[in-house]
Amino acid sequence: MTQFTPREAAVNRRQAMLAVTAAGLSASGPLAASGGRRLTVAAFPLVDEIVRAALPSWRRLHPAVDVQVVSRQYADHHTAMTTALSTSVHLPDVMALEASYVGRFSQGWGLEDLSQAPYNVGRIADRFVPYAFDQTRNRRGARVAVPTDIGPGTLLYRTDLLARAGLSEADLTPSWEAYVAAGVKIKAATGAYLIGNAQSVKDIVIRSGLRPGEGLYFDKDSKVLVEAPRFRRAFELAREVRRRKLDAKVNAWSNEWAEGFRRGTLATDLTGAWMVGQMATWVAPGTKGLWRVAQLPENTFVGYGGSFYAIPRRAQPEQKALAWQLIELLTLDPALQLAAFKAQDAFPALLQTHQDPFFDEPVAFLGDQPARRLWREAARRITATQVHKQTNFADEVIGTELDNVLDHGKDIATALADARRLLERRAHR
């Protein structure tokens, strides 16, 4: 129901993608014919590939304006953008940003407010998946970015393991309690773990039942919310998962984690739709046909990452109009958005593309399940949460307190009270 961008997963997702397509860093095309103008786009894999693929269309519209794509690895890119914004030096004309960084950068004044003239992004608001567009709004009401791709959350499960335990999809999805109970049966029948880490269950349950615009860890006035019932329930469920030995205690993207998928010791995963592409290409291509996807238990809808384009406020003023035209092309052209979906698993934020027949096509890795329909449905039901300045820190504190509960049997009420105390000290910094 909310925007969910676990930083680690997002980082590693991009790193993983980098590993898959370590393709041409320097393929940004020859410098423009002299005299022409040039736009600079700073991006990370695979958004850089998507921008490059759009360049022929751009040249048809603006033959005199060359586009230079500067690519860096995921973490390097965002560090470089932080530095560029803080010093106003080497600012690109267009900046690609991953979802969690949109929330973070929107705290400051570094990004152009696109709700103002000449951009008036409000007039194209209804063309995007609502939560993705909502996420571009900061506390002051400015619109700091335009969404290009999204990561609807999904439940991946192994049909063969479920069948051996005498279960079906309907046993997994009605509620989180049902999901855990199914895990017990799977473990008993097959020895496989329900999930990689109990933390992932907590990550989703604390995000369930949020009203649009409600904060995850802090409310609008920076009041700390971590003792709310959703946190207590999330911690209890995670503890139950650990107590019943249903999690493999591995971290996402580790060797053990990937081996777990390959060897069939992990029966389900709670993740973004893009994970299917990762599984099919390198994580566990040998398990093709054994997996299916479903909506997350209890009809929970969360987003896992996504990409956006923004214009730095201090970019060269005479370039901004052109930069905006490039962003419009990249985000509003259905053909380009679909091409990016097909080539790079970048689920389109542009609603118009969602009617394309491609969404009804079977996905081979999922045993020909028409999974994209499911994700399309999920995308519309996700809601955005307001990012607080201390969200990253709060993620860390809550994760740590849950570790204390899982590993050392710390009392849940004490753990959440300790977390609240730590967060209260930071809330107004």
Add this chain to the structure above:
Amino acid sequence: MSRRSLAALRLSPRWAPYVFISPFLLLFAVFGVFPLLFSLHLAFQSWEPTSGLDAMEFVGLENFAFALQDEWFWKSLKNTLWLAVVSGAPQHLVAIPLAVFIHTSFKRLRDGVVGAYFLPYITSTVAIAIMFSSLFSKDFGLVNAALQAVLGMEHVDWLGRAENIKPAIAFIVFWRYLGFNVVLYLAALQTIPRDLYEAATMDGAGRWQQFWHITLPNLKPMIFFGVTLSVIGGLQLFEEPFILTGGRGGADQSGMTSAVYLYRMAFDFNDFGGASAMSWLLFVVVAVLTWLTNRAFRQKGA
């Protein structure tokens, strides 16, 4: 080029020293002095970095007050001290006897043996971290496989459980810097005059007495140097824990040293002012401990 134009290029003796020394001074000013002053300035500001340099706001000592009351700052400082002691002390306790052993027992193979011990020191940290994270891997790692085969132990989650992370990091740091200290002590051993040992042998002193009464006292200046380096290096420990814990400090932040924490304060938690204040507090701790080391050695040596 004519002789005349060459003469025009000639530096006057008055300026030559300054010109020759300027590359270092320029680089030092840009990469040494400026960042220091900038971080000192930042320590008194509240700053949202993405808003630009002009978004800084003077907050006086607030960042220092925050840092001193921050539980995680103290936690990271405790981690750092623990790691500095547990990884630092064995380095010297092993390096000194090892250096003496190599010095007395190896003749032709000496350089090869020293090289083998020194190799970890010059190996890239990233390569080390990759190697050790697979060695320490819970299900597929060699360490657990060996422990299981020899001692019949259950698999230990070395890098996943809070209580195991620090020992794992300390072991790697020990392994990495042992060779460096061996080289230091070998160099010092070569400066001890042989006559001292000959005279001691004639007086009937055994090897142990020679080690205790000749070698150790003569090594004292080098021990002071080595320990000082270990104290400073240990308190600034960053790379090994950073990479082994994926840049996050590990479960319950038990591998989060002060240096890792202040990096995270700035780049993960967006608090550059707080991070700068902490880095200056860390500087004070390093200075005090170095001074204490100095005093400890001076008193004993005097």
